[in-house]
Amino acid sequence: MTDAALRMSIAGVGHWHAPRHVEAFVAAGATVVAVQDDAAATAERWAVRLACAAEPTLDDLLERHDVDLVLAMPRHRGAPSVVGRLVEHGTPFVVEKPAAASAADLWPLVHAAEAAGRFAAVPLINRYSSFWEQVQRLRGEGLLDPTTVARFRIVNGSPDRYVEDDVGWVLDPDVSGGGALRNLGPHPVDAFLSLAAGEVSVLGAALSHRQHALPVEEHAVALLRDEAGLIGLVEVGYSGPDRDGTDHEWALTGAGSSVRELHDVVEVSTGSGTVTIASPSVMQRYQIFAADVVDRLRTGRPAPVTLREACRALDVIDRIYAAAATTTGTAVPALTPAAPGPNEGEIP
Template sequence: MARMALAGVGHWHAGMHLEAARSAGAEVVAAWDPEPDVAAGFAAAHGVPHHLSVAAVIAAKPDLTVVMGRPDQVPALALACIEAGLPIVLEKPAVVSTAALEPLVEAALGLFVAVPLPNRCGPIWAEIEALKAAGRLGPVSHAQFRIVNGPPERYRLDGVPWVLDPAIGGGGALRNLGIHGIDAALALAGGADLTIVSAAVDRRLYGEAVEEYAIVTLRAPDGMIATVEAGYTYASMAPGGDFEWRVSARNATLIDRGDACRVATLDDGQVRDLAPIPPADRYKAFMADTLDRLARGTAPSVGIGDYLQAMRLIDRAYQEVA
């Protein structure tokens, strides 16, 4: 059984990581936060050991440590774990700027650092790889990645108002949510650099310092066009929001709406439903995949280098609308 630690449990994803760890059969052996009362409350609520310092977490020698928290505090925590040689999951946003991420990338060379972009565990990705392997996908023409959640007030209700402060969070909906779509576009392009065709942001509805909606159009060297939409403009606080991933290739169209997933293939005239993985369960899929890769000694599905590439592309998008 893998032994895991959760460092920075004041993050709004801490409960999801705990649930995902237990779903994957891991034991959480340490919980810590820079706010002792937050850590103690989380530990008591979930029945996990409470540690008083980062040093104590490191001394527990967990097999995997989830590092999360305020982006202006996470780099020091991540670096301490990296220097101790601990495999980590680096929750985003992990830094206030791309420049602050670069030293962590250098320090982590040769170490296992996974970044939770769990939509990469959605069902269309395995299907894309299977179609590629069978020679049945064809060139990708275009893709659309949309993730629009509820109003920004949700972050204040979650006790993480810093998400709405660009000096801490590093941006708004594009940086926080759009990174999922940016990473997806980069993955489709095989990691090739993407050109920004256009970018636009809006912040009219709620008067926040960060953008509440962003749309970016990208082009790959092979001509593929990808559109990324991210927002805090869905008119509900309920989980789920407006989510849709679409990939259109010469021989296949794949559509993932979270609670439903479908693939159409031209050569055999078939339209098939794939078993969906609801967005709320994708952290479980991510954790199971991450622990499996760690046990096998292989690289994470999304590593810190992938995170850096996505952050740099988002920087360029922001420059387009400056």
């Protein structure tokens, strides 16, 4: 594409992440030319807000508007059909995580997208934290060797906000495929996978419905380990006291140092003392992601976070649900296996 304004359309604009993505992509130089949502009134409301067209279906959106990028924010169980249509159509796209309700549903589409050479990105925006720059620096200085323990936590506010924001389907396991683990889990699990060597094992897990008594879990904790012995603690929840607040911690401990991000501050401790470094806020991470996507499209580079990487996180999340069911007897969302991809049996 040229340096002219990037033209984009949005499928599933009623998603609760829409305001963040729209603001971020517009700031990165994109122009929204059309929106779609299964709720016609929602699509019309956004069309008025953005002074663009509203379309009733994904096919109408794709067939009537020639764009450089499609932003898709589908409901979890319906996401594979949306991703499949986008892969078939060929326009570069960004799809909100988790992009499916199970790895089995997404894995064939990973192969299809890769075989067709599609630009398919997933906004795992916490990759744009300063935490990772400090991890890389400390590793280069030999101060995280060996790395011992990693902790990744996202505990957000009450799930009532989803009902208030007219996306109550997030709390329906038949649509969402799970609760906090399915919805928020891709971020901390992807963080652990970014550090892991070899296969990741799920040592144990537990889900809780205690606070809100919802049909989906409101809190989940899992213990992971990679082949090199790195232990990871992953925690996600809807149990925070602030509706719009979050309890976010990324932390890593090694032989000669530790690095910990709490919200938007990174603290690095070594034998020489402790220093703090500012990290981008959540909204700034969306903006950095959008700018990265736009720049990659303009320069012909691949997606920053791919469907394959999202599917690897989904595979671990599926195994966390299975471990939780085994250890606690907790009911977990049913996983619907999809047809195998070209490399049947391959672990994503």
